Amino acid sequence: MSDSPTETLRRHPSGLVLLAQVVAILAYPFLESSTAGRAILGVVQLAIVLAAVFAVRRTPTLTWVGLLLAPPAMLFSVGESIWQDTDWIVLGSAVLHAPFYFYVSYAMIRYLFHDDRVTRDELYATAAAFTVVAWGFAYVYAGVQVLVPGSFAGADPGAQSWFELLYLSFATLTSVGLSDVVPVMPHARSVAMLEQVAGVFYIALVVARMVGLTVVRHRA
Secondary structure: OOOOHHHHHHHOHHHHHHHHHHHHHHHHHHHOOOHHHHHHHHHHHHHHHHHHHHHHOOOHHHHHHHHHHHHHHHHHHHHHHHOOOOHHHHHHHHHHHHHHHHHHHHHHHHHHOOOOOOOHHHHHHHHHHHHHHHHHHHHHHHHHHHHOOOOEEOOOOOOOOHHHHHHHHHHHHHOOOOOOOEEOOHHHHHHHHHHHHHHHHHHHHHHHHHHHHHHHHHHO
16 A cells, blocks of 8 residues: 555655755746745745754754744745845845755754664655755855855856856755856855865765665665
8 A cells, every 4th residue: 555645755754855955946947037936935945844854853952953043044035035136135044044954954964874774765865965055055155145245257247146056056066067157256265165075075975875885785
């Protein structure tokens, strides 16, 4: 007998996070020109990610960290969608979103190292944590751009949009170097270097461990 959708989501919360991130990436170009679309997308995605963190966390204190960060981050998501050119709103959104997404990635990585078994949801968490880290650095870039105007150069002159900064974040984290948005100021480049290091260590530590445990399980 197949599981109900509710049971599937309960058993694979990390899959829900990964699905939300992928849907957001694909949907954002269609919603970028819509204020309501950007607001709904941001709030729903944060709500789904927070719900998944509750499912994988084992430390109530750290769960409250996510609970404290998520509601104001949702409010700033709505505000940023309406007043996307208002610097203090963009900066406030970055200050709240970046630590929230880094907290989520920490929660998922800790979940991955919780035991010596490789479950399907842990495989989902491997990919989901990676995308969440990229999201966090995108908000860091947005904050840097407000504090140091002209930090990034791209095809479009002036300040880069959040989606362009997300594209830069994924390109930097994966070290593919495909982004046409580049950091040109020292502060922006220092953050980019940190993200490059994070991407290399993530592959070395998390993915290598998951592959190793999978091989051991098959041999056993």
